[in-house]
Amino acid sequence: MHESNVQAASTSAWGGGARPFSMGSKKLGMWLFIVSDTLTFASMLLAYSYERLCNPDWPRPFEFNPAILKGSGLTAILLASSLTMVFAVAAAARNNRKATVRWILATMVFGIAFVLLHMTEWFKLFSEGVTPWSNPWGVPLFGATFFGITGLHMLHVTIGVIYLGIMAAGFGTGHWSAEDVEVSGLYWHFVDLVWMFVFPMIYLMSVKI
């Protein structure tokens, strides 16, 4: 009776013997991080929405060509990077190290392309006199919200590229496991997910008509 109780405790989730939700601690930790980061971005985007709605004279500087076309291209690039990351995770699950590294490298190339293309958008706005604290069109908070939100997102993409680089190097040499690749994939898809809100809310809400 006593032995069976001990065994039940050691195998129950609350006894620490079983993995909650049948997943490893790294993956669970990444999900928790994603929830907290979701709230960070949600707060920033909601603060932006607040300003956008209570300022009828909010600047609308984004012309279809090049800003909206470029933004759509950035979306397509990030979505393509998510697809290559899915294939990397699938290859890692099959323990196909060569294919995993190849797909992760493809994801990194898309990530770097995203950052470079987005930087051209930033420099174009700088050349038009837009800074985080002022702009030629009136509402100073436009620059603060634009650079704050897109800057935080770009920082996430940059960290993601470095993270994936470490994964590619480590998985190729057998240092990292397939679960580690899957966890890095969760992070990368989250970065993609955030952009699905940033592009319509920041760019499409301020198209020049």
Next chain:
Amino acid sequence: MSSDAHSSETHQTGTASLFVTVWVGLLFLTAVEVFLAYLEYMRLHPAQMLGLLVGLSVLKAGLIMSYFMHLKFEKFSLVLWLVPATIFCIMMIIIFFFPDSNRLLQMRLPH
């Protein structure tokens, strides 16, 4: 840990064609969003436009979480643990936040 054990810890499900279909769907929804942005010719109020765009973005986020992040293939208890708590927190921010933004708009002096 052996490589077999590593493989068993991952939760890979779904086929390549499924993921490509989801990817095409996400691109299509993005194109719809861009199209909607120019519907403002029809004088949609910014709040309505924001609601439309965020609604489509939530749909896209759902697709990414379900398929790319494999939440659809995880235990449903994980979904119940993560999603309602996140939505609750975001709703709390919205409830205490947005009525005030509309109030500020109405308090403006006429031009």
